[in-house]
Amino acid sequence: MAQIFKSSTNSLARTSIVLALVVLGGTGGALFELIADSTYATRQGDAREQPIPFSHAHHNGSMGIDCRYCHNSVENSDWSAIPPTKTCMNCHSQIWIDSPTLEPVRESYRTNTSIKWTKVYDLPDYVYFNHSIHVKKGVGCETCHGRVDQMALTYQAPTLEMRWCLDCHRNPEQYLRPRDQVTKMGYEPSEPQEVIGARLVKEYNVQKLETCWTCHR
Amino acid sequence: MSQPVELPDQIYVGPVIDEGHSLASVSDKVGGIVLKRKTTLGWVFGLIVAFGLLQALMASATWLLIKGVGVWGINIPVGWGFAIINFVWWIGIGHAGTLISAILLLLNQSWRNAINRFAEAMTLFAVMCAGMFPVLHTGRPWLAYWLLPYPNTMALWPQFRSPLLWDVFAVTTYLTISAVFWFVGLIPDLATLRDSTRKPWQQKVFGMLSMGWRGSARHWQRYEKASLLLAGMATPLVVSVHTVVSFDFAVSMIPGWHTTIFPPYFVAGAIYSGFAMVLTLMIPVRKFYGLEDIITMRHLNNMAKVTLATALIVGYGYIMEAFFGYFSADVYERFMVWNRMTGPYAVFYYTLIFCNIITPQFLWAKRIRTSPGILWIISIIVNIGMWLERFVIVVTSLHRDFLPSSWGMYAPTIWDFGVFFGTIGLFLFLIFLFVRALPMITIFELRMLLPGARVKEPVAQ
Numbered sequence: 001m002a003q004i005f006k007s008s009t010n011s012l013a014r015t016s017i018v019l020a021l022v023v024l025g026g027t028g029g030a031l032f033e034l035i036a037d038s039t040y041a042t043r044q045g046d047a048r049e050q051p052i053p054f055s056h057a058h059h060n061g062s063m064g065i066d067c068r069y070c071h072n073s074v075e076n077s078d079w080s081a082i083p084p085t086k087t088c089m090n091c092h093s094q095i096w097i098d099s100p101t102l103e104p105v106r107e108s109y110r111t112n113t114s115i116k117w118t119k120v121y122d123l124p125d126y127v128y129f130n131h132s133i134h135v136k137k138g139v140g141c142e143t144c145h146g147r148v149d150q151m152a153l154t155y156q157a158p159t160l161e162m163r164w165c166l167d168c169h170r171n172p173e174q175y176l177r178p179r180d181q182v183t184k185m186g187y188e189p190s191e192p193q194e195v196i197g198a199r200l201v202k203e204y205n206v207q208k209l210e211t212c213w214t215c216h217r
Numbered sequence: 218m219s220q221p222v223e224l225p226d227q228i229y230v231g232p233v234i235d236e237g238h239s240l241a242s243v244s245d246k247v248g249g250i251v252l253k254r255k256t257t258l259g260w261v262f263g264l265i266v267a268f269g270l271l272q273a274l275m276a277s278a279t280w281l282l283i284k285g286v287g288v289w290g291i292n293i294p295v296g297w298g299f300a301i302i303n304f305v306w307w308i309g310i311g312h313a314g315t316l317i318s319a320i321l322l323l324l325n326q327s328w329r330n331a332i333n334r335f336a337e338a339m340t341l342f343a344v345m346c347a348g349m350f351p352v353l354h355t356g357r358p359w360l361a362y363w364l365l366p367y368p369n370t371m372a373l374w375p376q377f378r379s380p381l382l383w384d385v386f387a388v389t390t391y392l393t394i395s396a397v398f399w400f401v402g403l404i405p406d407l408a409t410l411r412d413s414t415r416k417p418w419q420q421k422v423f424g425m426l427s428m429g430w431r432g433s434a435r436h437w438q439r440y441e442k443a444s445l446l447l448a449g450m451a452t453p454l455v456v457s458v459h460t461v462v463s464f465d466f467a468v469s470m471i472p473g474w475h476t477t478i479f480p481p482y483f484v485a486g487a488i489y490s491g492f493a494m495v496l497t498l499m500i501p502v503r504k505f506y507g508l509e510d511i512i513t514m515r516h517l518n519n520m521a522k523v524t525l526a527t528a529l530i531v532g533y534g535y536i537m538e539a540f541f542g543y544f545s546a547d548v549y550e551r552f553m554v555w556n557r558m559t560g561p562y563a564v565f566y567y568t569l570i571f572c573n574i575i576t577p578q579f580l581w582a583k584r585i586r587t588s589p590g591i592l593w594i595i596s597i598i599v600n601i602g603m604w605l606e607r608f609v610i611v612v613t614s615l616h617r618d619f620l621p622s623s624w625g626m627y628a629p630t631i632w633d634f635g636v637f638f639g640t641i642g643l644f645l646f647l648i649f650l651f652v653r654a655l656p657m658i659t660i661f662e663l664r665m666l667l668p669g670a671r672v673k674e675p676v677a678q
Contacts, residue, residue, distance in 0.1 A: 004411070004424045013429070037370055163372030 037161075047155035048118040052104050054154070060185065061149030067141050067183040074141075078130035082117055085109045120154050121145070128217045137204045138176040139168070141183055149185040165215070172206045173197030179204075230518045230587055233328045234666045235510035243511070243663045244409055247656050250506055252414050259505065260653060267645035274639020277632045278353060286356045288632040295615045295627035300354035302607040303637050305462055306490065307347030307644075308388065309483075309603065311395070312455055313491025314340025318398060319451035322444070328519050330662035331512050334406075335502070336495050337399040338657070342647040343494070344392045346640035351384070353636065380464035387461040391454050398447045404430050405440065406656045459487040466610065472553040473614035476541055482534035489527035489573075490603035492520050496596035500589045502652060511658060514587045521586040524599065528577035531606075535574065549619055557613040561626065566609050572602025 039045055059065050067074070070087055074080035085108040096102055108115045121144075123129055134144075141148065146157025158164050168175050176197050181187050189196050200206070234243075281288055291298040314336035321329035352358045364385045366374050375382045408430035411423035430436060463483035466474035496517070503512045542554030557566050576598045579585045586592065617624045651657065664670055 004417075004420045010429070032368065042370075159370070161370040163370055166372045 037159075039159075042159040042161060043156055044159045045155055045157075047151075047153040048120050050118055050153070051115055052101065053152075056148045056151045056154055058152075067148075074131045075135050076132050078128075078132060080131045085115060120156050121160065123160065127215050129215070135182055136179070137172070137206050138179050138182065138200050140175075140177050140181065140187055142185055142187060143168075143175050143177075147185055166210065169210055169214075170208060172208065173201045176200040176204070176206065228583075230514045230583070233331065233513060233515050234663060235513060238510065238663075238667060240664050240667060240669060243667070244413065244660050246508075246511070247658045247660045247663065248406075248410050248413050250652070251410060251654065251656055252419070256653070260649065264646065264649045267642050267649055270638055270642020271646050272639075272642075273635045274643055277635030277639055278349075280632060281353060281636070282358070286354065288630060290627055290629040290633055292625070292627075294618060294623055294625045295612055297611050297615060298627060299629050299633040299637055300350045301465070302604065302611050303640065304347050304350035304354075305483075305607045306604050307343045307350070307640065308391075308462055309459060309487035309490045310494045310600075311340040311343040311347070311391070311491060312459060312484070312487035313495050314338070314343075315391075315395065315451050315455045316488055316491065317495070318402070319448040320455060322448045323452060327666055328516055330666055331658055332495065332499060332516055332520075333662070334399075334402065334659045335499060335657050336491075337395060337402070338651045338655075339495060339498060339648070340395050340491075341392070341399055342644050342651075344388065344395060345647070346644050348388055348392065349640060350636075351381075380461065380468045383461045384465060387454075387458045391458045394447065394451050394454060398444075398451055401440070401443055401447060402659060403655065404428060405432065405661045406659060408432065409660055410656065455488070456484055459483045466614075471614050471618060472547070472549040473538070473542070473557070473610070476538065478534060478537050478541065482531065482537075485527050485530035485534065486603060486606060489524060489531050490600060492524045492527065493596040493599035493603070496520055496524070496592055497600060498648060500593040500596070502657070504589070506652070506657075508658070511663065517589060517592055518583070518586045521580045521592055524596070525577050525580040528573060528580075528599070532574045535570065552617070553614060556617050557609060560613065560617065562609065562613050562616075565605050566613070569602050569605035569609055572598045573606060576602070 035041055060067065070083040071080040072083070085105060088105050089109050092102055092105060104115060144158060146155075148154070174193060174197055177184075177187055177189065178196075178200065238246075289298060289300070291300070314333075317329050317336040318333045318340075321333070352361045355361060364375055364382065375385075404427050407423050407427035411420055411427050414420055414423065460480040460483065463479040467476060467479035469475060499512060499520075500517070503509060539554050539558075542550045545551070557563070576595055579591070579595060585595070612627050616627055
């Protein structure tokens with residue numbers, strides 16, 4: 001009886017086993033690295049388009065306006081408040097009053113309609129997040145939002161992946177700062193972070209909340 | 218394979234393979250079903266029916282994915298319903314295959330040779346059907362990979378303390394081992410088919426599947442070793458898989474579930490339903506393919522005996538459940554037993570007692586054990602009974618638990634039935650394909666049953 005397969009089939013069979021492993025493993029790794037964990041998926045570093053090219057670098061970085069001048073509910077509310085147009089007009093009724101860039105602000109003020117900003121830090125709806133408790137426990141704005149004082153256009157600094165949340169919830173002492181330093185950009189701890197962090201965890205009674213229902217209520 | 222022992226007439230029902238078979242004739246007979254036999258109208262008709270049922274699965278699963286698990290009858294307090302009932306039922310059915318292929322191999326039971334391939338295939342298909350239910354029950358099956366521990370962006374492991382996760386491991390292990398065991402066992406037979414067929418495409422396909430098997434002594438030595446090792450690995454699974462499944466219930470605090478008898482009782486029930494399913498499938502197949510000389514009365518008789526033995530264990534389990542309810546002196550346990558026997562689902566309980574305890578008692582009679590028709594009917598009744606058992610366990614414990622204010626009723630919807638009958642369709646569809654495309658009986662193990670295969674060992678002088 002004639003041979004069904006050529007002798008090269010043997011090598012083909014052997015290589016195909018190795019290839020299958022490589023392809024399967026490679027696909028798995030690629031799926032994780034390129035898709036699940038990519039900046040494309042997380043939108044990390046992605047500056048969102050806004051109706052007005054508002055610059056935090058200018059207002060906060062150069063002018064030194066405190067975060068809480070505009071985001072005034074951050075210490076008392078779950079929501080850090082996007083300021084109403086009136087807050088903009090406090091200054092912009094005096095300066096840059098003819099700037100064409102600011103026309104949408106003036107129009108919003110005239111017509112009494114809100115400016116439709118695009119949310120940069122858009123958490124999923126199944127996540128409960130409260131700004132005030134984080135501020136009260138000494139989490140700096142910078143810790144999550146990055147160097148806002150250097151952002152010409154606001155982008156998402158962290159990945160916002162769950163492991164990023166959990167990293168701090170599991171090791172808060174590595175990130176906390178004194179309450180009076182919360183809004184400071186470019187904060188440097190006055191003593192080693194291990195010392196100050198451990199002290200603040202105790203002082204502010206920071207619990208390591210890791211249960212599912214801390215955030216998924 | 219030892220010397221035939223003289224057995225009295227009341228016990229002996231015939232040989233494991235009828236006389237007149239030779240090494241060539243068993244290969245021709247079993248291999249011929251795949252290679253020579255024309256596709257019959259009956260097979261096509263059966264396949265179409267099974268395929269139609271399979272479409273019910275597709276339609277129901279699609280509707281489920283569109284609308285969510287709310288299309289099923291589940292709600293609080295009965296959150297488990299059909300999904301778990303069917304899962305346990307299917308997983309249980311698989312157990313006979315593993316018992317036959319692994320434990321009976323280790324125990325050197327020669328009567329397993331004619332039925333193990335078929336039973337293993339049944340195991341594989343049953344586990345496939347079973348696996349579908351928990352995944353669909355999650356409501357978001359596309360996230361089912363969350364059940365596995367893998368590096369993820371959430372920095373989370375699955376809940377290792379949950380029996381539901383143990384289930385994931387138990388069932389995936391079971392599926393893997395069963396598939397490997399089944400395929401390894403197929404290799405020598407695929408080589409037989411490769412060498413028997415004249416059609417080049419069949420030679421290619423069977424040639425590839427038989428992975429270069431030449432039947433040399435070294436091949437056989439390795440095959441025997443691999444098969445023993447796999448049997449060794451599969452043996453604990455016969456006990457462990459359904460034990461873990463029973464933990465889904467026993468680890469919870471629900472009256473009627475929180476009992477230590479659950480693991481052995483579930484394992485016995487699994488083997489019971491599994492053997493019933495083997496009988497249900499094997500009796501018609503044996504008839505349609507004229508395999509009465511290979512799957513003999515001896516096989517049916519032995520399987521019926523295993524069925525009877527496990528039925529008695531299961532019956533003991535029912536008695537102990539009721540006794541435990543009384544003996545615990547726990548008001549909720551007592552109420553659960555009382556509610557099971559007199560509550561709104563009592564009719565299911567009594568039907569189950571009839572199906573699982575009363576019916577198998579007929580198997581004490583040799584005349585019934587050797588009448589394929591009656592045996593087939595009994596096996597169907599047992600299959601129904603074992604499904605009802607899971608229904609009673611799941612529903613009666615959940616629908617009235619601790620607080621009367623949270624009591625409720627459970628009724629399946631058409632989509633519950635659609636998925637359930639759909640998996641039966643999937644199961645039968647796969648069985649139909651299997652009997653057509655692969656040798657349903659292990660040819661080379663049949664050859665070992667023949668008188669000519671016995672090697673006389675030289676007697677030491």
